[in-house]
Amino acid sequence: MLELILTNISIILLILLLSSFINEHTGVQKIKSKKRKYTIYxxxxxxxxxxxFDSYNEDETLLSSNLIILGIDILFILTNFFSLIFKRKGFYGKYMVLGILFLILPFFSIMMFALRGLPHG
Structure with a gap:
C-alpha cells in the first residue's frame, strides 16, 4: 500500500512539474489549473x-508505472539540461533541479520492490 501512495504522489508531482514547465515555456497558451486537476484525476x-482490479499483477503494475515515471523524469531532466546549455535561460535550471529532486520517490519505491526480492535472514 505504501508503494501505491508513493506512486500516486510521484504522478502528481510529475504532472504538476510538466504542466508548469509548459506554462513557463509557451507564453501563448497556458494550461489552466482546472485542466491540471482533471489531468491528475x-x-x-x-x-x-x-x-x-488486477490483483494478480499489482506489484508489476506499480513497478512498471514507477519505471515509466522514472523514464519521463529523466527525459525531462535531459531536455532541461540541453536547453539550459544552448538557450541560456534561467528557468531551465530551476526545472532541472526540481526534476532531480522528484527522482527520489520513484527510486525509493523501486528500491522497496528490489529489497522485497532479497532472501530474509
Missing amino acids: TVLLIVNFIYF
Missing part, C-alpha cells in the same frame, strides 16, 4: 483502477 484514476 484521470491519470490517478486509471493507475489505481488497474492496481485494484
Whole structure:
C-alpha cells in the first residue's frame, strides 16, 4: 500500500512539474489549473483502477508505472539540461533541479520492490 501512495504522489508531482514547465515555456497558451486537476484525476484514476482490479499483477503494475515515471523524469531532466546549455535561460535550471529532486520517490519505491526480492535472514 505504501508503494501505491508513493506512486500516486510521484504522478502528481510529475504532472504538476510538466504542466508548469509548459506554462513557463509557451507564453501563448497556458494550461489552466482546472485542466491540471482533471489531468491528475484521470491519470490517478486509471493507475489505481488497474492496481485494484488486477490483483494478480499489482506489484508489476506499480513497478512498471514507477519505471515509466522514472523514464519521463529523466527525459525531462535531459531536455532541461540541453536547453539550459544552448538557450541560456534561467528557468531551465530551476526545472532541472526540481526534476532531480522528484527522482527520489520513484527510486525509493523501486528500491522497496528490489529489497522485497532479497532472501530474509
